[in-house]
Amino acid sequence: MTFWQKEESLTAPAVLEADIHRIQQELTGRFPERYLEKLSEQNGGSVVFNAVSVDFENTWSGPCAQPFLPFIFIHPLSYDVYQSNVGTLREWDVTGKKMIFAYGDGSYFFYFNFEDNAYQPSVWCLDISVISNHFVASSFEELLNKLFVQEIDPLDATNASVSFLTMAEILELIDHGDEDDTLLAYSHWMVIGQEPERLVCELMQRIEHGNNEDTILTYASYLAEALIHNQEKLHRSLDSVIELFNRKHLIVDLSDLIEWLNEEM
Numbered sequence: 001m002t003f004w005q006k007e008e009s010l011t012a013p014a015v016l017e018a019d020i021h022r023i024q025q026e027l028t029g030r031f032p033e034r035y036l037e038k039l040s041e042q043n044g045g046s047v048v049f050n051a052v053s054v055d056f057e058n059t060w061s062g063p064c065a066q067p068f069l070p071f072i073f074i075h076p077l078s079y080d081v082y083q084s085n086v087g088t089l090r091e092w093d094v095t096g097k098k099m100i101f102a103y104g105d106g107s108y109f110f111y112f113n114f115e116d117n118a119y120q121p122s123v124w125c126l127d128i129s130v131i132s133n134h135f136v137a138s139s140f141e142e143l144l145n146k147l148f149v150q151e152i153d154p155l156d157a158t159n160a161s162v163s164f165l166t167m168a169e170i171l172e173l174i175d176h177g178d179e180d181d182t183l184l185a186y187s188h189w190m191v192i193g194q195e196p197e198r199l200v201c202e203l204m205q206r207i208e209h210g211n212n213e214d215t216i217l218t219y220a221s222y223l224a225e226a227l228i229h230n231q232e233k234l235h236r237s238l239d240s241v242i243e244l245f246n247r248k249h250l251i252v253d254l255s256d257l258i259e260w261l262n263e264e265m
Contacts, residue, residue, distance in 0.1 A: 003038060005046040012043045012076035012259075019079045027097045029118035031077075032140035035101070044076030051150035052104075052143065054136055059129050059191075060108070068150055069125060069136075070104030077101075081256050085111075087214040088221065091183065092128055100126075105229075107187050110136065110143075128187040167194050174202075183218060190222055196230040204244055213252040220245060224257045228264045238265050 015036075024030055052071040061068045075081050085100035088109065097114035104110070107129040112121035123137040137143040165173070165188040173185035186206075189199050203223040210216040227234060227241060238261060245254040 002048050004042045005048055012045070012078070015039050015043050015077050019077065019082075022079050023077075023082050023099070026082075027099060027112075027114045027118075029097060029114035029121060031112075032120060034144065035140045038074070039077050043078075044074050046073050047071070047147070049147040049149055051148055052110075052136065053146040053148065054125075054134065056134050058134070059127060060104075068148075069108055069127075070150075071102060071108075071110065071147060072104055074102045075100065076256075080253065084217060084253070084256055085109075087217045087252075089126070091214045091218045092126055092131060094126055094133065098124075107191055112140075128184075129191050131184060165192075167192070179215065183215075186219070186222055190226060193230075196226060196233050200226050200230075200234060204241065207244055207248060210248075211251065216248055216252050217254070220248075220252075220254050220257050224261055227261065231265060238262075 020031065020036070050070060050072055051068040054067050054069055057067055058069055060070060075085065082099060088100060089095070089098055089111065094111070097118075098111050099114075100109050100111045102110040107127060109126040109128070111124055111126060113124050114121045116122040120139050122135065123140065123143045125134050125136050126132075127134065137146060165185065167189075170185045170189050170192075173181045177185065186199075186203065189195075200223060203219050203226065206219045207216055207223065210219065223241065227238070242258050242261065245258050248254060
């Protein structure tokens with residue numbers, strides 16, 4: 001069965017055995033064989049599926065017969081990508097022997113948890129819209145069996161008043177909250193999709209004036225996603241964003257996000 005989106009041009013180089021060995025050493029575990037098999041075919045990219053079946057209520061699918069989460073992209077496996085994603089997990093207080101390997105639309109990051117089983121890590125999802133972690137599958141093999149194509153429109157964020165902050169609440173948190181509140185507010189802003197031009201402008205300012213590696217990386221990830229998902233609505237120059245990312249190279253390496261932007265836009 002087809003797994004990767006074949007029409008997508010791939011820019012990531014093949015997986016290096018040295019990177020696999022180095023990451024596994026840091027995680028004190030081994031990657032699932034099926035995971036490595038998939039990456040031997042293609043080192044990351046968009047998959048033909050768009051959803052994964054789960055057994056818990058969430059901010060994406062809402063109450064329905066079978067809850068699901070978006071699942072659209074598997075990260076290339078390299079030591080640089082691994083290091084960048086460690087910062088994302090740390091920013092949301094997810095620590096230990098864990099590695100982000102995929103994401104879905106909105107605010108969902110899927111990661112391996114090697115603390116459950118070093119040779120068969122379980123799969124979890126970090127939902128930054130509500131700062132929650134959920135068990136998804138006991139193995140990568142089980143995850144593959146849960147992937148499917150969802151043709152029903154997900155819950156409209158404008159109607160999810162219980163789950164998401166309003167624009168007024170988001171701005172209040174940004175103006176008067178601490179750093180954690182601000183990160184949460186921007187994650188909700190990403191999901192509700194209002195005023196994308198203003199969102200991009202504010203994220204660029206946060207990156208420009210930031211000095212913390214993890215925080216800059218999180219804002220840069222938000223910015224890249226906002227640009228990619230709002231291309232038709234934005235007039236922001238891709239070159240100006242890439243120039244900004246390059247200016248922060250002494251603090252954090254954003255080359256993977258630059259590569260993603262160049263590939264998608």
